[in-house]
Amino acid sequence: MRGRNLLAEPAIEFRNLKKSYPVGNDSTIEAVKDISLKVRAKELVSLLGPSGSGKSTILAMVAGLTSPTGGEVRVNGDRVEGPRPKEITIVFQEPNLLPWRRADQNVRYGLELRGGDLKVMDGLVEKYLNLVGLQGFEKYYPSQLSGGMAQRVALARALALETGIMLLDEPFGALDENTRSMLGDELLQIKSITEKTMLFVTHSIEEALHLSDRVLILSGRPARVKDDIRINLETPRTVELRCSPEFQEYKVRIWQSLKDELNENITEPVANR
Amino acid sequence: MKKIPIWPGQVALLLTFLGLWEIVSSIEIISPVLLPRFSQTIVSISGVLASGELNYHLLITMEELLSSFLIAAVVGISVGFLIASTKFLRETFEPILLLLFAIPIAVVYPLIAVWFGLGVESKILFGSIYGFFPIATNTIAGVRSTDKSLMKMSKSMGASSPRIFTSVIFPSATPTLIAGLRSGLNLAFIGIIFGEMFASLGGLGFLINSASQVLDSAKVFGLIGIGLLVIVIANLAFNRLEIRSSRWRGEL
Numbered sequence: 009m010r011g012r013n014l015l016a017e018p019a020i021e022f023r024n025l026k027k028s029y030p031v032g033n034d035s036t037i038e039a040v041k042d043i044s045l046k047v048r049a050k051e052l053v054s055l056l057g058p059s060g061s062g063k064s065t066i067l068a069m070v071a072g073l074t075s076p077t078g079g080e081v082r083v084n085g086d087r088v089e090g091p092r093p094k095e096i097t098i099v100f101q102e103p104n105l106l107p108w109r110r111a112d113q114n115v116r117y118g119l120e121l122r123g124g125d126l127k128v129m130d131g132l133v134e135k136y137l138n139l140v141g142l143q144g145f146e147k148y149y150p151s152q153l154s155g156g157m158a159q160r161v162a163l164a165r166a167l168a169l170e171t172g173i174m175l176l177d178e179p180f181g182a183l184d185e186n187t188r189s190m191l192g193d194e195l196l197q198i199k200s201i202t203e204k205t206m207l208f209v210t211h212s213i214e215e216a217l218h219l220s221d222r223v224l225i226l227s228g229r230p231a232r233v234k235d236d237i238r239i240n241l242e243t244p245r246t247v248e249l250r251c252s253p254e255f256q257e258y259k260v261r262i263w264q265s266l267k268d269e270l271n272e273n274i275t276e277p278v279a280n281r
Numbered sequence: 282m283k284k285i286p287i288w289p290g291q292v293a294l295l296l297t298f299l300g301l302w303e304i305v306s307s308i309e310i311i312s313p314v315l316l317p318r319f320s321q322t323i324v325s326i327s328g329v330l331a332s333g334e335l336n337y338h339l340l341i342t343m344e345e346l347l348s349s350f351l352i353a354a355v356v357g358i359s360v361g362f363l364i365a366s367t368k369f370l371r372e373t374f375e376p377i378l379l380l381l382f383a384i385p386i387a388v389v390y391p392l393i394a395v396w397f398g399l400g401v402e403s404k405i406l407f408g409s410i411y412g413f414f415p416i417a418t419n420t421i422a423g424v425r426s427t428d429k430s431l432m433k434m435s436k437s438m439g440a441s442s443p444r445i446f447t448s449v450i451f452p453s454a455t456p457t458l459i460a461g462l463r464s465g466l467n468l469a470f471i472g473i474i475f476g477e478m479f480a481s482l483g484g485l486g487f488l489i490n491s492a493s494q495v496l497d498s499a500k501v502f503g504l505i506g507i508g509l510l511v512i513v514i515a516n517l518a519f520n521r522l523e524i525r526s527s528r529w530r531g532e533l
Contacts, residue, residue, distance in 0.1 A: 071437050093439030104434040108452050108529040117448070118438040149529045169438070 017085040018046035019173055019205040020070060026078030027065050028230075039065045041230035042079070049172070052199060052206040054216040056262065057226030058269050063209040066231065067175045070207065071098045083173065093122060097166035098175040101182055103158035105150040105165075112137060112146040115164045122169065136164040139198060156187040163195075167202065176208045180215070192218050196244050213262050217255060218245050223262060228269045235265045317499035326503030334488070339507065342473060342485040345401050346511075349408030349469040354462060357413045361420025361458075375421055382414040387475060394480045404476040404484065411472030412465035419461025423454025456527050463519040470512055485511075 027040040039062040047053050055063045068074045070081050072091040081088040083095055097118070105114045112133050119129045137146060140160040150158055159179060166174060176195075180188040196219060199206060210216050216223045217239060225235040239258060241249065249255060299319050305311070306318040313321075329335045364374045390407055397403035427450050435445045477486025485508055492500040 073433060073437055091437050091439050093437070098437045100430065100434065102430055104428075104430050106431065106449065106452070117435075121435075121438050121440050121444060121448075151530055 018082075019049040019051070019084060020047040020207060021045070021082040022066075022079065023082065024079035025066070025069065025076050025081060027062065027069065027074070028077050038230035040069075040076075041232050043231065043233055044079075045224065045233055045236070047205060047207060049205050050203050051221050052196075052208060052219055053222045053224060054208045054210055054220040055224050055226055056210060056213065056216045056266065057231060058228050058266070059211055061226050061228050061269070062231035063211075063226060064177050067098065067177050067207065067209055071096055071175055073098075093118065093169060093171070095171050096173045096175060097169050097171045098177060099159075099162055099166050099179045101178040103150070103155075103162040105158055105161055107150050109149075110146065111142060111148050111150070111153065111161045114150070114161050115168050118165055118169045132168045132170070133164075136167045137161075139167065139201070140164045140194070155183050156191065159183065159191065163198075167198065170202075171204070173205045173207070176206060178209055178211070181210070181212075188215065189218070193244065195219065200243075213259055213266065214250075217241075217258055217262070218250060225262065225265045226269075234269070235262075237262065314496055314498055317502055321499040322502045322506070325497070325499035326507065329488075329500065329503065335504075335507065338483050338485055338488045339511075341401060341483045342477065343511075345404040345408060345473045345477075345484065346466075346470055348401075348405045349412055349473060350466050352405070352409040353412030353416055353465050353469055356409070357416025357461070357465060358420050358458065360413075361417040361461075362424065364417070365421045365424035371421065371425075375418075378414065378418055378421075382418060386410055386472070390476055390479055394476070399480055399482050404473050404481065407476045408469035408473040412469035415464040415468060416458075416461045419457050419464075420454065423457030423461075424450055426457060427453040456523070459519070459523055459526055463516065463523075466515055466519070467512060470508075470515075474508065 022043045022045050025040055025043040026038075028036040028038045031037050043066070055066060057063050065074065069076050070083070070088065072088050075089075083092060105111075106117060109117065115133045115137055116129055119132060137143060140163050142157065142160055142164065145153065145157065148157075150161070153161065159182075163179070180191050183191065192215060195206075208216070208219060220239055223235075223237045223239060224233050225237070226232065227234045237258070241254060241258070245255070302316075303319040306313065306316050317325075326335070364370050364378070386407075389410075393403050393407050397406055431449050431453070432445055435449050440448065473484070474486040474489075477484035478490040479486075481487045485504060489501055489504045489508075492504065
């Protein structure tokens with residue numbers, strides 16, 4: 009029944025979203041300033057911005073881990089008030105695996121929290137461990153896995169909940185360049201199979217262009233949406249495509265937009281004083 | 282690569298120590314009243330064992346140790362988790378606990394002996410107090426060492442606070458908690474032996490004290506050996522528990 013509405017409503021909608029933090033007694037830091045935007049179902053949208061620009065804060069508000077100080081986030085038409093594990097999962101930069109659980113038990117974790125039939129859980133665990141290419145590693149502990157493999161387990165854990173929306177907070181940021189690009193390809197493949205809406209935070213232009221249908225460029229603190237660029241390139245974006253002039257043109261355009269924010273970030277604290 | 286076994290070296294070290302003891306005491310550089318021969322010690326302790334005297338007193342000590350440890354564990358773990366549950370409680374009580382832990386608790390034993398008498402009760406209470414502090418402080422430390430991002434992950438998947446506790450905080454704290462239980466047991470044993478030596482009607486400490494008052498050094502040394510044996514066995518049990526509970530840390 010929710011499936012029908014999904015097409016009509018934007019999957020994620022920000023309405024005048026604001027977030028500020030108190031610092032000391034009577035001053036506040038504005039992390040996010042008045043963002044309004046819509047993410048359609050099955051879209052993969054990247055939030056691209058300088059470090060410390062409040063990208064992760066935005067994701068945390070969508071995930072219901074922190075509340076906005078103004079405005080609201082709506083998911084499938086409902087206002088987000090807390091975690092919604094039936095609709096949204098989040099993958100963090102660190103795999104955040106429970107070290108005392110084996111790979112398969114980690115993938116099971118979210119399913120156990122949700123409850124339900126054990127046989128069904130086993131099936132989902134197997135399905136998604138296979139999807140991320142970890143068959144044969146079910147019984148490994150996180151301490152025995154490489155960074156890339158651990159992040160695959162984290163991905164499988166989130167996928168196993170079979171939510172419509174997946175948030176990714178620099179999920180490949182701690183990995184080396186090659187692993188990163190490979191996992192990017194796999195993520196796109198997973199997306200085409202599972203048809204999820206994805207909101208992806210990154211500070212890498214290359215990665216944003218590799219994966220996204222749309223790239224949103226955020227300004228430095230406080231974060232506003234500075235540019236909203238639709239990427240009209242075919243998918244999957246092969247290495248050849250990523251070396252093409254069209255891809256490079258997008259890269260230059262995004263870099264020019266982002267560059268000013270990096271400068272601003274450097275001068276801002278001085279200007280404040 | 283093959284691992285070199287540790288135990289043969291340890292056994293050799295022990296045998297060397299006992300051999301040196303026997304040699305040094307047999308040439309009587311030191312008076313046998315102060316340092317009896319190892320062989321004499323063995324003879325003496327077999328006598329105490331045969332007469333049933335050791336059995337009787339050891340049983341008292343074991344009863345006191347087990348009761349103290351159980352009380353210290355239950356109270357220490359509960360209090361530890363309670364104090365660690367909020368920042369306010371932790372900041373209020375943790376410094377107090379650490380301060381109390383630092384004072385030599387032996388000073389209160391005379392009072393406890395007066396209040397609770399010379400029987401097992403005063404020893405159980407004293408041992409429990411000794412064991413309580415490391416267990417409570419380690420429980421708090423274990424909770425604090427929990428990775429905050431694991432808790433965030435758990436929350437994002439819909440876990441309630443009690444569920445975050447059972448599935449994230451408790452398993453994270455377990456290795457530190459077990460280390461606390463180990464020192465709790467060792468300290469409870471020290472407390473009990475001390476209490477028995479100071480004022481009691483029975484137990485290993487009582488026996489040591491009686492023997493030393495009649496200058497029966499061989500018996501004193503033998504009884505110390507028995508005490509060591511008790512604590513070594515208990516610690517071996519903890520070793521197994523520690524290995525079992527941290528298997529996930531990978532090959533050590």
